Amino acid sequence: MQEPLRSHPSAGRRDDLRLSLNQLLFGLSQFGSSAVVAWRPSGKGLEIVMLPKSRLFQLKEREERIFEGPRHCSDEEFKLIAGFLGVQPTEIRLDFPIGGSGNGLTHDDVESVMSRYSIGFARFRTVFLIDVVGFSKHSPEEQASHLSTLKFCLSLAEATLHQKGLPMVMGRSTTGDGYYVWNLETGIEEDISLFVLMTLFSLYYKSLQREMTDKMPLPELRLALSGGSHYVFYEPSPKYVARNEYIVGDVTINVARLIGKARGDQILVGDCANQTVGSDVWTAHRYVLAANKVLDGFRDLNVFGDRVEETRFYLTGPKDEARFRNQKIKIVDKHGFEHICYNAKVNTHMKSGNSIFAGLQHRDLRHAAKG
Incomplete structure:
Protein backbone atom coordinates (compact mmCIF):
# COMPACT_ATOMS: atom_id res chain seq x y z
CA MET A 1 0.00 0.00 0.00
CA GLN A 2 1.33 3.42 -0.96
CA GLU A 3 1.95 6.20 1.53
CA PRO A 4 -0.69 8.93 1.44
CA LEU A 5 -0.17 11.29 -1.46
CA ARG A 6 0.17 14.88 -0.25
CA SER A 7 -1.32 17.50 -2.46
CA HIS A 8 0.57 20.52 -3.75
CA PRO A 9 0.50 23.59 -1.47
CA SER A 10 -2.15 25.05 -3.81
CA ALA A 11 -4.46 22.25 -2.67
CA GLY A 12 -7.57 23.49 -4.42
CA ARG A 13 -6.07 23.76 -7.87
CA ARG A 14 -6.89 20.86 -10.16
CA ASP A 15 -3.76 21.31 -12.26
CA ASP A 16 -1.59 20.85 -9.19
CA LEU A 17 -3.52 17.78 -8.11
CA ARG A 18 -3.30 16.22 -11.56
CA LEU A 19 0.43 16.88 -11.56
CA SER A 20 0.81 15.22 -8.15
CA LEU A 21 -1.16 12.17 -9.28
CA ASN A 22 0.82 12.01 -12.52
CA GLN A 23 4.14 12.06 -10.65
CA LEU A 24 3.01 9.21 -8.43
CA LEU A 25 1.89 7.11 -11.40
CA PHE A 26 5.15 7.80 -13.23
CA GLY A 27 7.00 6.22 -10.33
CA LEU A 28 4.60 3.30 -10.00
CA SER A 29 4.80 2.58 -13.72
CA GLN A 30 8.59 2.26 -13.56
CA PHE A 31 9.20 4.87 -16.25
CA GLY A 32 6.25 3.63 -18.28
CA SER A 33 7.15 -0.05 -18.43
CA SER A 34 3.88 -0.94 -16.68
CA ALA A 35 0.39 0.07 -17.77
CA VAL A 36 -2.72 1.07 -15.86
CA VAL A 37 -5.41 -1.44 -16.80
CA ALA A 38 -8.20 -0.32 -14.46
CA TRP A 39 -8.95 2.11 -11.64
CA ARG A 40 -11.81 2.95 -9.30
CA PRO A 41 -12.36 5.35 -6.41
CA SER A 42 -12.01 3.89 -2.93
CA GLY A 43 -12.93 5.17 0.49
CA LYS A 44 -9.50 6.70 1.03
CA GLY A 45 -8.42 7.47 -2.52
CA LEU A 46 -8.00 5.14 -5.50
CA GLU A 47 -7.43 1.51 -6.33
CA ILE A 48 -5.59 0.63 -9.52
CA VAL A 49 -4.71 -2.52 -11.42
CA MET A 50 -1.30 -2.17 -13.06
CA LEU A 51 0.60 -4.78 -15.10
CA PRO A 52 3.92 -4.81 -17.02
CA LYS A 53 3.23 -4.09 -20.67
CA SER A 54 5.17 -7.16 -21.74
CA ARG A 55 2.75 -9.36 -19.77
CA LEU A 56 -0.29 -7.60 -21.23
CA PHE A 57 0.78 -8.44 -24.77
CA GLN A 58 1.50 -12.06 -23.84
CA LEU A 59 -2.02 -12.82 -22.58
CA LYS A 60 -3.20 -16.09 -24.13
CA GLU A 61 -6.85 -15.16 -23.75
CA ARG A 62 -8.32 -11.78 -24.56
CA GLU A 63 -10.71 -9.88 -22.32
CA GLU A 64 -12.16 -6.94 -24.28
CA ARG A 65 -12.29 -4.59 -21.30
CA ILE A 66 -8.54 -4.82 -20.70
CA PHE A 67 -7.71 -2.75 -23.78
CA GLU A 68 -10.97 -1.11 -24.81
CA GLY A 69 -12.95 1.67 -23.21
CA PRO A 70 -11.96 4.03 -20.38
CA ARG A 71 -9.69 2.82 -17.59
CA HIS A 72 -12.27 3.99 -15.04
CA CYS A 73 -14.23 0.84 -14.20
CA SER A 74 -17.31 -0.03 -12.25
CA ASP A 75 -16.78 -2.17 -9.14
CA GLU A 76 -17.92 -5.25 -11.06
CA GLU A 77 -15.61 -4.56 -14.01
CA PHE A 78 -12.71 -3.81 -11.68
CA LYS A 79 -13.07 -7.11 -9.83
CA LEU A 80 -13.45 -8.99 -13.11
CA ILE A 81 -10.24 -7.51 -14.57
CA ALA A 82 -8.20 -8.03 -11.40
CA GLY A 83 -9.39 -11.64 -11.20
CA PHE A 84 -8.77 -12.31 -14.88
CA LEU A 85 -5.21 -11.00 -14.65
CA GLY A 86 -4.54 -12.53 -11.25
CA VAL A 87 -3.29 -9.19 -9.95
CA GLN A 88 -3.70 -7.70 -6.50
CA PRO A 89 -4.94 -4.08 -6.82
CA THR A 90 -2.75 -1.27 -5.49
CA GLU A 91 -4.35 1.22 -3.12
CA ILE A 92 -3.37 4.86 -3.43
CA ARG A 93 -4.34 6.99 -0.43
CA LEU A 94 -5.10 10.62 -1.19
CA ASP A 95 -5.68 13.64 1.04
CA PHE A 96 -8.17 15.13 -1.46
CA PRO A 97 -11.50 13.74 -2.63
CA ILE A 98 -12.29 12.02 -5.93
CA GLY A 99 -15.68 12.79 -7.42
CA GLY A 100 -17.89 15.83 -7.43
CA SER A 101 -16.25 17.88 -4.70
CA GLY A 102 -14.85 21.22 -5.78
CA ASN A 103 -11.59 20.88 -3.83
CA GLY A 104 -10.52 17.57 -5.39
CA LEU A 105 -10.46 15.85 -8.78
CA THR A 106 -13.38 14.70 -10.87
CA HIS A 107 -13.51 11.22 -12.36
CA ASP A 108 -12.68 12.78 -15.75
CA ASP A 109 -9.63 14.49 -14.24
CA VAL A 110 -8.34 11.18 -12.90
CA GLU A 111 -9.10 9.40 -16.19
CA SER A 112 -7.10 12.03 -18.11
CA VAL A 113 -4.06 11.14 -15.97
CA MET A 114 -4.60 7.36 -15.97
CA SER A 115 -4.98 7.23 -19.75
CA ARG A 116 -1.40 8.46 -20.12
CA TYR A 117 -0.25 5.19 -18.57
CA SER A 118 -2.65 2.88 -20.42
CA ILE A 119 -2.62 0.86 -23.62
CA GLY A 120 -5.77 1.08 -25.71
Whole structure:
Protein backbone atom coordinates (compact mmCIF):
# COMPACT_ATOMS: atom_id res chain seq x y z
CA MET A 1 0.00 0.00 0.00
CA GLN A 2 1.33 3.42 -0.96
CA GLU A 3 1.95 6.20 1.53
CA PRO A 4 -0.69 8.93 1.44
CA LEU A 5 -0.17 11.29 -1.46
CA ARG A 6 0.17 14.88 -0.25
CA SER A 7 -1.32 17.50 -2.46
CA HIS A 8 0.57 20.52 -3.75
CA PRO A 9 0.50 23.59 -1.47
CA SER A 10 -2.15 25.05 -3.81
CA ALA A 11 -4.46 22.25 -2.67
CA GLY A 12 -7.57 23.49 -4.42
CA ARG A 13 -6.07 23.76 -7.87
CA ARG A 14 -6.89 20.86 -10.16
CA ASP A 15 -3.76 21.31 -12.26
CA ASP A 16 -1.59 20.85 -9.19
CA LEU A 17 -3.52 17.78 -8.11
CA ARG A 18 -3.30 16.22 -11.56
CA LEU A 19 0.43 16.88 -11.56
CA SER A 20 0.81 15.22 -8.15
CA LEU A 21 -1.16 12.17 -9.28
CA ASN A 22 0.82 12.01 -12.52
CA GLN A 23 4.14 12.06 -10.65
CA LEU A 24 3.01 9.21 -8.43
CA LEU A 25 1.89 7.11 -11.40
CA PHE A 26 5.15 7.80 -13.23
CA GLY A 27 7.00 6.22 -10.33
CA LEU A 28 4.60 3.30 -10.00
CA SER A 29 4.80 2.58 -13.72
CA GLN A 30 8.59 2.26 -13.56
CA PHE A 31 9.20 4.87 -16.25
CA GLY A 32 6.25 3.63 -18.28
CA SER A 33 7.15 -0.05 -18.43
CA SER A 34 3.88 -0.94 -16.68
CA ALA A 35 0.39 0.07 -17.77
CA VAL A 36 -2.72 1.07 -15.86
CA VAL A 37 -5.41 -1.44 -16.80
CA ALA A 38 -8.20 -0.32 -14.46
CA TRP A 39 -8.95 2.11 -11.64
CA ARG A 40 -11.81 2.95 -9.30
CA PRO A 41 -12.36 5.35 -6.41
CA SER A 42 -12.01 3.89 -2.93
CA GLY A 43 -12.93 5.17 0.49
CA LYS A 44 -9.50 6.70 1.03
CA GLY A 45 -8.42 7.47 -2.52
CA LEU A 46 -8.00 5.14 -5.50
CA GLU A 47 -7.43 1.51 -6.33
CA ILE A 48 -5.59 0.63 -9.52
CA VAL A 49 -4.71 -2.52 -11.42
CA MET A 50 -1.30 -2.17 -13.06
CA LEU A 51 0.60 -4.78 -15.10
CA PRO A 52 3.92 -4.81 -17.02
CA LYS A 53 3.23 -4.09 -20.67
CA SER A 54 5.17 -7.16 -21.74
CA ARG A 55 2.75 -9.36 -19.77
CA LEU A 56 -0.29 -7.60 -21.23
CA PHE A 57 0.78 -8.44 -24.77
CA GLN A 58 1.50 -12.06 -23.84
CA LEU A 59 -2.02 -12.82 -22.58
CA LYS A 60 -3.20 -16.09 -24.13
CA GLU A 61 -6.85 -15.16 -23.75
CA ARG A 62 -8.32 -11.78 -24.56
CA GLU A 63 -10.71 -9.88 -22.32
CA GLU A 64 -12.16 -6.94 -24.28
CA ARG A 65 -12.29 -4.59 -21.30
CA ILE A 66 -8.54 -4.82 -20.70
CA PHE A 67 -7.71 -2.75 -23.78
CA GLU A 68 -10.97 -1.11 -24.81
CA GLY A 69 -12.95 1.67 -23.21
CA PRO A 70 -11.96 4.03 -20.38
CA ARG A 71 -9.69 2.82 -17.59
CA HIS A 72 -12.27 3.99 -15.04
CA CYS A 73 -14.23 0.84 -14.20
CA SER A 74 -17.31 -0.03 -12.25
CA ASP A 75 -16.78 -2.17 -9.14
CA GLU A 76 -17.92 -5.25 -11.06
CA GLU A 77 -15.61 -4.56 -14.01
CA PHE A 78 -12.71 -3.81 -11.68
CA LYS A 79 -13.07 -7.11 -9.83
CA LEU A 80 -13.45 -8.99 -13.11
CA ILE A 81 -10.24 -7.51 -14.57
CA ALA A 82 -8.20 -8.03 -11.40
CA GLY A 83 -9.39 -11.64 -11.20
CA PHE A 84 -8.77 -12.31 -14.88
CA LEU A 85 -5.21 -11.00 -14.65
CA GLY A 86 -4.54 -12.53 -11.25
CA VAL A 87 -3.29 -9.19 -9.95
CA GLN A 88 -3.70 -7.70 -6.50
CA PRO A 89 -4.94 -4.08 -6.82
CA THR A 90 -2.75 -1.27 -5.49
CA GLU A 91 -4.35 1.22 -3.12
CA ILE A 92 -3.37 4.86 -3.43
CA ARG A 93 -4.34 6.99 -0.43
CA LEU A 94 -5.10 10.62 -1.19
CA ASP A 95 -5.68 13.64 1.04
CA PHE A 96 -8.17 15.13 -1.46
CA PRO A 97 -11.50 13.74 -2.63
CA ILE A 98 -12.29 12.02 -5.93
CA GLY A 99 -15.68 12.79 -7.42
CA GLY A 100 -17.89 15.83 -7.43
CA SER A 101 -16.25 17.88 -4.70
CA GLY A 102 -14.85 21.22 -5.78
CA ASN A 103 -11.59 20.88 -3.83
CA GLY A 104 -10.52 17.57 -5.39
CA LEU A 105 -10.46 15.85 -8.78
CA THR A 106 -13.38 14.70 -10.87
CA HIS A 107 -13.51 11.22 -12.36
CA ASP A 108 -12.68 12.78 -15.75
CA ASP A 109 -9.63 14.49 -14.24
CA VAL A 110 -8.34 11.18 -12.90
CA GLU A 111 -9.10 9.40 -16.19
CA SER A 112 -7.10 12.03 -18.11
CA VAL A 113 -4.06 11.14 -15.97
CA MET A 114 -4.60 7.36 -15.97
CA SER A 115 -4.98 7.23 -19.75
CA ARG A 116 -1.40 8.46 -20.12
CA TYR A 117 -0.25 5.19 -18.57
CA SER A 118 -2.65 2.88 -20.42
CA ILE A 119 -2.62 0.86 -23.62
CA GLY A 120 -5.77 1.08 -25.71
CA PHE A 121 -7.05 -0.83 -28.69
CA ALA A 122 -9.02 0.63 -31.60
CA ARG A 123 -10.91 -1.84 -33.79
CA PHE A 124 -10.87 0.53 -36.75
CA ARG A 125 -9.32 3.85 -37.63
CA THR A 126 -8.15 5.34 -40.92
CA VAL A 127 -4.49 6.33 -41.21
CA PHE A 128 -2.44 7.74 -44.04
CA LEU A 129 1.29 7.69 -44.57
CA ILE A 130 3.34 10.35 -46.35
CA ASP A 131 6.70 9.29 -47.76
CA VAL A 132 9.26 11.60 -49.39
CA VAL A 133 10.66 9.91 -52.50
CA GLY A 134 14.45 9.69 -52.43
CA PHE A 135 14.64 11.36 -49.02
CA SER A 136 18.09 9.95 -48.15
CA LYS A 137 19.60 11.46 -51.30
CA HIS A 138 18.94 14.99 -50.09
CA SER A 139 21.24 17.03 -47.85
CA PRO A 140 20.38 17.40 -44.14
CA GLU A 141 19.32 21.00 -44.81
CA GLU A 142 17.01 19.89 -47.62
CA GLN A 143 15.59 17.08 -45.49
CA ALA A 144 14.78 19.51 -42.67
CA SER A 145 13.17 21.89 -45.15
CA HIS A 146 11.09 19.13 -46.74
CA LEU A 147 9.76 17.81 -43.43
CA SER A 148 8.98 21.36 -42.33
CA THR A 149 6.97 21.87 -45.51
CA LEU A 150 5.03 18.63 -44.91
CA LYS A 151 4.16 19.81 -41.39
CA PHE A 152 3.09 23.19 -42.72
CA CYS A 153 0.77 21.67 -45.34
CA LEU A 154 -0.69 19.24 -42.80
CA SER A 155 -1.32 22.01 -40.28
CA LEU A 156 -2.87 24.21 -42.96
CA ALA A 157 -5.17 21.36 -44.02
CA GLU A 158 -6.18 20.71 -40.41
CA ALA A 159 -6.94 24.41 -39.85
CA THR A 160 -9.05 24.42 -43.03
CA LEU A 161 -11.13 21.52 -41.69
CA HIS A 162 -11.58 23.33 -38.37
CA GLN A 163 -12.91 26.40 -40.20
CA LYS A 164 -15.68 24.20 -41.60
CA GLY A 165 -16.41 22.66 -38.20
CA LEU A 166 -15.29 19.17 -39.21
CA PRO A 167 -14.19 16.70 -36.50
CA MET A 168 -10.40 16.61 -36.75
CA VAL A 169 -7.73 16.50 -34.06
CA MET A 170 -4.67 15.49 -36.01
CA GLY A 171 -2.24 12.92 -34.66
CA ARG A 172 1.14 12.66 -36.32
CA SER A 173 4.35 10.68 -35.85
CA THR A 174 7.44 10.81 -37.99
CA THR A 175 8.90 7.85 -39.88
CA GLY A 176 12.15 9.71 -40.51
CA ASP A 177 11.32 10.47 -44.13
CA GLY A 178 7.64 11.22 -43.73
CA TYR A 179 4.69 11.01 -41.35
CA TYR A 180 1.93 8.73 -40.20
CA VAL A 181 -1.22 10.86 -39.87
CA TRP A 182 -4.51 10.01 -38.14
CA ASN A 183 -7.48 11.55 -36.38
CA LEU A 184 -7.18 11.32 -32.60
CA GLU A 185 -10.95 10.92 -32.44
CA THR A 186 -12.58 7.76 -33.80
CA GLY A 187 -15.85 7.32 -35.68
CA ILE A 188 -17.29 7.37 -39.19
CA GLU A 189 -17.34 11.17 -39.47
CA GLU A 190 -13.81 11.32 -38.11
CA ASP A 191 -12.60 8.79 -40.71
CA ILE A 192 -14.28 10.77 -43.49
CA SER A 193 -12.50 13.88 -42.20
CA LEU A 194 -9.18 12.08 -42.58
CA PHE A 195 -9.90 11.41 -46.26
CA VAL A 196 -10.68 15.12 -46.61
CA LEU A 197 -7.51 16.04 -44.71
CA MET A 198 -5.35 13.99 -47.09
CA THR A 199 -7.11 15.54 -50.09
CA LEU A 200 -6.47 19.09 -48.87
CA PHE A 201 -2.90 18.23 -47.88
CA SER A 202 -2.26 16.98 -51.43
CA LEU A 203 -3.78 20.17 -52.85
CA TYR A 204 -1.70 22.48 -50.68
CA TYR A 205 1.52 20.53 -51.27
CA LYS A 206 1.07 20.35 -55.03
CA SER A 207 0.28 24.07 -55.13
CA LEU A 208 3.47 24.88 -53.23
CA GLN A 209 5.46 22.50 -55.39
CA ARG A 210 4.46 24.57 -58.44
CA GLU A 211 5.61 27.80 -56.81
CA MET A 212 8.99 26.65 -55.51
CA THR A 213 12.09 27.78 -57.38
CA ASP A 214 14.49 25.37 -59.07
CA LYS A 215 17.08 26.06 -56.36
CA MET A 216 15.06 24.22 -53.72
CA PRO A 217 12.33 22.21 -55.47
CA LEU A 218 9.94 20.18 -53.39
CA PRO A 219 10.38 16.42 -53.86
CA GLU A 220 7.79 13.94 -55.07
CA LEU A 221 5.69 12.21 -52.45
CA ARG A 222 4.05 8.82 -52.15
CA LEU A 223 0.84 8.51 -50.13
CA ALA A 224 -0.99 5.50 -48.76
CA LEU A 225 -4.28 5.48 -46.85
CA SER A 226 -6.04 2.55 -45.26
CA GLY A 227 -8.07 1.54 -42.23
CA GLY A 228 -7.81 -1.16 -39.62
CA SER A 229 -7.12 -2.01 -36.01
CA HIS A 230 -4.23 -0.86 -33.87
CA TYR A 231 -2.98 -0.34 -30.32
CA VAL A 232 -2.67 3.13 -28.78
CA PHE A 233 -0.04 4.07 -26.25
CA TYR A 234 1.45 7.23 -24.80
CA GLU A 235 4.80 8.57 -23.68
CA PRO A 236 4.73 8.99 -19.89
CA SER A 237 6.46 11.97 -18.32
CA PRO A 238 6.89 13.09 -14.70
CA LYS A 239 5.68 16.48 -15.92
CA TYR A 240 2.04 16.97 -16.86
CA VAL A 241 2.78 18.02 -20.43
CA ALA A 242 0.77 17.65 -23.64
CA ARG A 243 -0.05 13.99 -24.22
CA ASN A 244 1.74 12.39 -27.17
CA GLU A 245 -0.25 9.54 -28.75
CA TYR A 246 1.38 6.74 -30.71
CA ILE A 247 -0.29 3.97 -32.70
CA VAL A 248 0.93 0.61 -33.98
CA GLY A 249 -0.92 -2.36 -35.42
CA ASP A 250 -2.46 -3.81 -38.55
CA VAL A 251 -3.34 -0.42 -40.05
CA THR A 252 0.16 1.07 -39.72
CA ILE A 253 1.72 -2.12 -41.06
CA ASN A 254 -0.66 -2.12 -44.01
CA VAL A 255 0.00 1.48 -45.10
CA ALA A 256 3.74 0.90 -44.71
CA ARG A 257 3.53 -2.13 -47.01
CA LEU A 258 1.51 -0.13 -49.55
CA ILE A 259 4.06 2.69 -49.51
CA GLY A 260 6.81 0.17 -50.14
CA LYS A 261 5.23 -0.68 -53.50
CA ALA A 262 4.03 2.80 -54.46
CA ARG A 263 5.63 4.82 -57.21
CA GLY A 264 6.58 8.48 -56.99
CA ASP A 265 3.49 10.73 -56.94
CA GLN A 266 1.21 7.72 -56.45
CA ILE A 267 -1.66 7.54 -53.96
CA LEU A 268 -2.77 4.08 -52.84
CA VAL A 269 -5.90 3.35 -50.81
CA GLY A 270 -6.21 0.01 -49.03
CA ASP A 271 -9.28 -2.14 -49.65
CA CYS A 272 -10.41 -1.71 -46.05
CA ALA A 273 -13.85 -2.26 -44.54
CA ASN A 274 -15.10 -0.78 -41.27
CA GLN A 275 -17.57 -3.24 -39.74
CA THR A 276 -17.55 -1.79 -36.24
CA VAL A 277 -20.95 -0.15 -36.74
CA GLY A 278 -22.94 -3.38 -37.02
CA SER A 279 -24.25 -4.39 -40.43
CA ASP A 280 -23.58 -0.92 -41.87
CA VAL A 281 -20.22 -1.64 -43.54
CA TRP A 282 -18.06 1.29 -44.64
CA THR A 283 -15.75 0.39 -47.53
CA ALA A 284 -12.98 2.51 -49.04
CA HIS A 285 -15.30 3.32 -51.95
CA ARG A 286 -18.02 4.51 -49.57
CA TYR A 287 -15.57 6.70 -47.64
CA VAL A 288 -14.46 8.34 -50.90
CA LEU A 289 -18.05 9.13 -51.89
CA ALA A 290 -18.72 10.65 -48.45
CA ALA A 291 -15.48 12.66 -48.56
CA ASN A 292 -16.42 14.14 -51.93
CA LYS A 293 -19.75 15.32 -50.53
CA VAL A 294 -17.82 17.11 -47.79
CA LEU A 295 -15.40 18.55 -50.36
CA ASP A 296 -18.34 20.23 -52.10
CA GLY A 297 -18.28 22.61 -49.14
CA PHE A 298 -14.74 23.72 -50.04
CA ARG A 299 -15.64 25.34 -53.34
CA ASP A 300 -14.17 28.86 -53.40
CA LEU A 301 -11.41 27.83 -50.95
CA ASN A 302 -8.47 30.23 -51.23
CA VAL A 303 -5.30 28.28 -52.02
CA PHE A 304 -2.32 30.65 -52.08
CA GLY A 305 -4.23 33.34 -53.98
CA ASP A 306 -6.24 31.11 -56.30
CA ARG A 307 -9.74 29.82 -55.56
CA VAL A 308 -11.08 26.31 -55.89
CA GLU A 309 -13.79 25.60 -58.44
CA GLU A 310 -13.98 21.90 -57.59
CA THR A 311 -11.80 19.28 -55.93
CA ARG A 312 -12.34 15.53 -56.10
CA PHE A 313 -10.76 12.45 -54.56
CA TYR A 314 -11.41 9.32 -56.57
CA LEU A 315 -10.31 5.73 -57.08
CA THR A 316 -9.16 4.94 -60.60
CA GLY A 317 -9.86 2.11 -63.01
CA PRO A 318 -10.48 1.29 -66.66
CA LYS A 319 -13.38 2.68 -68.63
CA ASP A 320 -16.18 0.19 -69.35
CA GLU A 321 -18.43 1.56 -72.08
CA ALA A 322 -19.64 4.92 -70.72
CA ARG A 323 -18.31 4.74 -67.15
CA PHE A 324 -15.16 4.13 -65.18
CA ARG A 325 -14.99 1.31 -62.66
CA ASN A 326 -12.71 1.13 -59.65
CA GLN A 327 -10.08 -1.55 -60.18
CA LYS A 328 -8.49 -3.45 -57.32
CA ILE A 329 -4.73 -3.87 -57.40
CA LYS A 330 -2.89 -6.74 -55.72
CA ILE A 331 0.57 -6.10 -54.40
CA VAL A 332 2.89 -8.53 -52.63
CA ASP A 333 5.15 -7.11 -49.93
CA LYS A 334 8.72 -8.14 -49.15
CA HIS A 335 7.45 -10.80 -46.74
CA GLY A 336 5.24 -12.43 -49.34
CA PHE A 337 1.93 -11.12 -47.94
CA GLU A 338 -0.71 -9.92 -50.37
CA HIS A 339 -2.41 -6.53 -50.00
CA ILE A 340 -5.40 -5.35 -52.03
CA CYS A 341 -5.64 -1.65 -52.78
CA TYR A 342 -6.79 0.97 -55.27
CA ASN A 343 -4.91 3.64 -57.15
CA ALA A 344 -6.27 7.09 -56.30
CA LYS A 345 -6.11 10.65 -57.61
CA VAL A 346 -6.90 14.14 -56.33
CA ASN A 347 -8.02 16.50 -59.10
CA THR A 348 -8.62 20.17 -58.37
CA HIS A 349 -9.83 22.76 -60.88
CA MET A 350 -9.32 26.39 -59.95
CA LYS A 351 -11.47 29.39 -60.84
CA SER A 352 -8.47 30.84 -62.70
CA GLY A 353 -8.59 27.93 -65.14
CA ASN A 354 -5.55 26.19 -63.64
CA SER A 355 -5.75 22.55 -62.62
CA ILE A 356 -3.78 20.81 -59.88
CA PHE A 357 -3.42 17.03 -60.00
CA ALA A 358 -2.01 14.60 -57.42
CA GLY A 359 -1.62 10.89 -57.98
CA LEU A 360 -1.17 8.75 -61.10
CA GLN A 361 -3.75 8.11 -63.78
CA HIS A 362 -4.86 4.53 -64.33
CA ARG A 363 -3.06 4.32 -67.66
CA ASP A 364 0.19 5.25 -65.90
CA LEU A 365 0.06 2.02 -63.89
CA ARG A 366 1.08 -0.27 -66.71
CA HIS A 367 4.59 -0.53 -65.30
CA ALA A 368 3.58 -0.13 -61.63
CA ALA A 369 4.91 -2.65 -59.16
CA LYS A 370 2.69 -5.68 -58.90
CA GLY A 371 4.74 -7.96 -56.73
